[in-house]
Amino acid sequence: MRVVIAEDLFLLRDGLVRLLQAHGFEIAAAVDNAPGLLQALLEHKPDAAVVDVRLPPSFTDDGLRAALEARRQVAGLPVLVLSQYVEQLYARELLADQAGAVGYLLKDRVFNDDRFVDAIRTVAGGGTVMDPEVISKLLGRRARDEPITRLTAREREVLELMAEGRSNSAIAQRLFISEKAVGKHSTSIFAKLDLAPSNDDNRRVLAVLAFLNS
Amino acid sequence: MYIVLVVGAAACCCLGLACWSPHPSGEQLRRAGWVAGLLAMAASVILIASGGNAGLPAYLAAAASGLIILCAPPQARRLMPIAAVAIGLAGLALAVTSIRPPYASLGLGVYPRASAWRASLLIQSGVFLAAGLWLIWRARHSRPATAAPSEEGHSGEGTGRWAGRGRWSRWGLLLVPAAAIAVILIDQQRGHPAWKAAAAAAIVALIVVALVRGAAPDLAAAGLVVLGLFAFLYVLAPPLIPHRAATPATAFAQPKPVSGAPQGKLQGDFSAAPQSMPKGDFSASSAPPEFLPDGGVYVSTDGPLELVAGIEAAAILALGIWLVPRTIGVRARTLLRPEADAELAGRVEQLTQTRADAVDTAAAELRRLERDLHDGAQARLVALGMNLRAAERLIPTSPRAAIALVAEAREASSRALTELRDLVRGVYPPVLADRGLADAVRALALNTPIRTETDIDVPGRLDPPVESACYFAVAEALTNAVKHSGARLVQIRIQYSAAAHSPARPARPAHPRLARPFRPAQLSGPAQPPRGLLRIEVTDDGTGGADPARGSGLQGVERRLGTFDGILAVSSPPGGPTIIVMEIPCALSSPRTSSS
Numbered sequence: 001m002r003v004v005i006a007e008d009l010f011l012l013r014d015g016l017v018r019l020l021q022a023h024g025f026e027i028a029a030a031v032d033n034a035p036g037l038l039q040a041l042l043e044h045k046p047d048a049a050v051v052d053v054r055l056p057p058s059f060t061d062d063g064l065r066a067a068l069e070a071r072r073q074v075a076g077l078p079v080l081v082l083s084q085y086v087e088q089l090y091a092r093e094l095l096a097d098q099a100g101a102v103g104y105l106l107k108d109r110v111f112n113d114d115r116f117v118d119a120i121r122t123v124a125g126g127g128t129v130m131d132p133e134v135i136s137k138l139l140g141r142r143a144r145d146e147p148i149t150r151l152t153a154r155e156r157e158v159l160e161l162m163a164e165g166r167s168n169s170a171i172a173q174r175l176f177i178s179e180k181a182v183g184k185h186s187t188s189i190f191a192k193l194d195l196a197p198s199n200d201d202n203r204r205v206l207a208v209l210a211f212l213n214s
Numbered sequence: 215m216y217i218v219l220v221v222g223a224a225a226c227c228c229l230g231l232a233c234w235s236p237h238p239s240g241e242q243l244r245r246a247g248w249v250a251g252l253l254a255m256a257a258s259v260i261l262i263a264s265g266g267n268a269g270l271p272a273y274l275a276a277a278a279s280g281l282i283i284l285c286a287p288p289q290a291r292r293l294m295p296i297a298a299v300a301i302g303l304a305g306l307a308l309a310v311t312s313i314r315p316p317y318a319s320l321g322l323g324v325y326p327r328a329s330a331w332r333a334s335l336l337i338q339s340g341v342f343l344a345a346g347l348w349l350i351w352r353a354r355h356s357r358p359a360t361a362a363p364s365e366e367g368h369s370g371e372g373t374g375r376w377a378g379r380g381r382w383s384r385w386g387l388l389l390v391p392a393a394a395i396a397v398i399l400i401d402q403q404r405g406h407p408a409w410k411a412a413a414a415a416a417i418v419a420l421i422v423v424a425l426v427r428g429a430a431p432d433l434a435a436a437g438l439v440v441l442g443l444f445a446f447l448y449v450l451a452p453p454l455i456p457h458r459a460a461t462p463a464t465a466f467a468q469p470k471p472v473s474g475a476p477q478g479k480l481q482g483d484f485s486a487a488p489q490s491m492p493k494g495d496f497s498a499s500s501a502p503p504e505f506l507p508d509g510g511v512y513v514s515t516d517g518p519l520e521l522v523a524g525i526e527a528a529a530i531l532a533l534g535i536w537l538v539p540r541t542i543g544v545r546a547r548t549l550l551r552p553e554a555d556a557e558l559a560g561r562v563e564q565l566t567q568t569r570a571d572a573v574d575t576a577a578a579e580l581r582r583l584e585r586d587l588h589d590g591a592q593a594r595l596v597a598l599g600m601n602l603r604a605a606e607r608l609i610p611t612s613p614r615a616a617i618a619l620v621a622e623a624r625e626a627s628s629r630a631l632t633e634l635r636d637l638v639r640g641v642y643p644p645v646l647a648d649r650g651l652a653d654a655v656r657a658l659a660l661n662t663p664i665r666t667e668t669d670i671d672v673p674g675r676l677d678p679p680v681e682s683a684c685y686f687a688v689a690e691a692l693t694n695a696v697k698h699s700g701a702r703l704v705q706i707r708i709q710y711s712a713a714a715h716s717p718a719r720p721a722r723p724a725h726p727r728l729a730r731p732f733r734p735a736q737l738s739g740p741a742q743p744p745r746g747l748l749r750i751e752v753t754d755d756g757t758g759g760a761d762p763a764r765g766s767g768l769q770g771v772e773r774r775l776g777t778f779d780g781i782l783a784v785s786s787p788p789g790g791p792t793i794i795v796m797e798i799p800c801a802l803s804s805p806r807t808s809s810s
Binding site for chain 1: 653
């Protein structure tokens with residue numbers, strides 16, 4: 001799997017390259033600035049891109065903007081955005097085109113390399129990965145809203161994990177319940193939130209996120 | 215002779231104007247003033263040294279010093295104070311030794327009595343001496359590169375002690391010598407002993423200066439101008455002084471022919487009205503007047519003495535002209551705009567307050583940062599290091615325990631990162647840095663646990679400090695709404711209007727004294743974009759009852775906005791709704807660049 005990495009700090013970039021190579025990824029390019037990123041993305045059209053939000057030249061959200069621009073030109077180009085902080089505003093912008101194949105994680109998540117690599121694979125496969133912090137804030141914001149209050153505690157847990165972009169089996173593993181139970185919960189959640197049921201993981205995540213973001 | 219006088223006077227006036235005018239060509243005029251000043255000084259020195267008889271050498275000396283100035287201006291500048299001191303010393307020597315030169319004067323005035331002559335001589339020499347010494351002191355101790363004023367050196371007396379009362383108030387001391395000279399000039403026509411009257415005038419002037427320090431410089435400036443003009447008249451048409459006038463009034467009105475003095479030595483017809491007498495009568499004079507033991511009258515009409523008197527007159531006039539815009543001018547400008555002073559005072563008070571607030575806020579912020587870092591991330595990193603060290607030791611003996619410790623260390627690093635992230639958000643929110651106020655407030659709204667609608671129209675970026683203040687103001691208002699109001703909906707409206715902001719607070723003080731020092735900074739900096747008004751409105755449908763006087767949060771916001779001349783208004787009746795309005799005059803620094 002070919003990956004483009006964009007990170008301006010040398011140590012982090014180098015660490016990411018080693019980490020991904022150790023997990024069998026092929027590094028198509030490792031760049032340290034936004035214009036270079038855009039060029040590499042358009043040139044290599046990688047299976048996934050790991051992008052830091054803050055990049056030169058202006059050290060603001062150049063990385064994010066370059067990634068969004070690349071996705072405008074190449075629809076559905078898989079991009080996993082890393083940042084020292086997560087902002088729902090940026091999550092919204094990434095999700096706005098409803099094409100999936102996006103991820104938005106805190107940089108700390110790299111510490112857990114298995115989950116990080118899973119996240120890259122999910123994004124590369126067209127899935128959506130959102131940082132738990134984004135999801136908890138989204139839920140916190142809707143906490144007083146009518147549909148959310150109708151959910152049981154377990155259903156809320158399932159909803160959170162679904163919104164993070166996990167598959168049914170991953171959710172089952174995490175909550176120590178059967179996959180069948182997860183399926184039941186998710187049907188119930190969709191009914192309570194008045195969403196059209198969907199068996200496709202990606203569409204399900206997008207539907208949930210769209211609901212939370214509304 | 216008169217041409218020299220007129221040129222000198224013109225040069226002095228130019229100098230006075232040059233110091234006033236901010237125009238760059240002022241430097242050339244200033245140099246012209248230096249030329250005139252040194253010429254005059256040189257001529258005076260020669261005249262005094264020769265006892266007043268050295269017409270030709272005086273002109274030669276003047277021409278020589280002119281050459282010095284043209285060839286070596288810096289040397290001329292250095293010679294000037296020495297020349298002034300020399301004149302002063304020569305005058306003092308004359309006064310002390312009582313040697314009466316045939317021309318009984320140093321500069322202004324011919325005197326019927328020795329006492330008057332001596333008083334005048336002492337005062338004038340003192341002024342010259344003080345001016346010279348002051349110039350020397352100034353050249354030594356302060357800005358050696360800047361041009362020291364020449365004739366203005368008269369004003370040097372006692373400046374140090376009075377300098378504390380504002381830059382120009384010390385000029386009020388000029389009133390003292392001006393009053394003394396004026397009294398001597400007037401008094402000698404009446405034939406009285408002049409020095410008592412001069413001393414009395416000086417003391418009165420001193421008292422006036424002490425009592426009304428504010429007005430003294432104005433009086434001095436006006437007095438110097440009048441005195442200078444009078445001195446010119448005096449030089450051009452010297453009064454005839456009657457011998458032993460019966461009363462001052464009649465003496466002045468009806469000058470009698472001199473008796474008891476050698477008639478043959480006097481020129482002109484003294485029974486004619488002296489003021490209307492053509493000057494030609496005097497310039498034809500060939501015999502020197504002299505003093506008589508009984509205080510008889512002698513009018514000096516010859517050239518060299520007139521030159522000295524003319525120089526002094528020009529100096530006094532130049533000083534007066536130079537001083538007028540600095541004293542009366544400032545006052546007149548203030549009088550023409552009476553509200554300026556009150557406005558200025560209010561502005562100063564407000565700036566003092568907001569500056570103190572800004573400093574306090576910044577200090578408190580730093581203190582909080584230090585504490586948070588010390589107790590948070592720093593402590594966690596120490597624990598992290600200790601854990602790793604322990605793990606290192608455990609690896610050979612009990613690897614499982616080591617693995618547990620390493621996992622713990624990873625957790626600790628994660629928590630440290632979270633804390634640092636929160637800290638950074640509190641210092642300067644990253645979205646604010648990335649995208650500016652509009653998107654930062656949108657992000658803030660997304661993070662707010664109650665429904666928050668935004669309507670933001672800011673077509674560009676604001677200055678970072680203003681952005682930050684506005685952001686934290688909105689954040690505080692939102693926090694209050696979430697915590698206390700029980701609201702279900704919050705609306706944030708932010709609008710930037712390019713129109714001139716609230717007239718109650720001027721962008722810049724209009725007062726000339728405050729406005730002037732700011733000019734260089736404004737000229738050197740980039741062109742100021744026009745300032746508009748940013749209006750922020752945070753409305754919630756909660757229970758109301760918010761009171762800025764009770765909570766410290768809104769007070770902090772008010773203080774923070776106050777630093778930028780911003781204002782905060784809260785309307786929160788019991789039962790709601792709560793409306794918080796903030797207005798900040800500010801400029802847009804760049805057009806919008808965000809991609810959203």
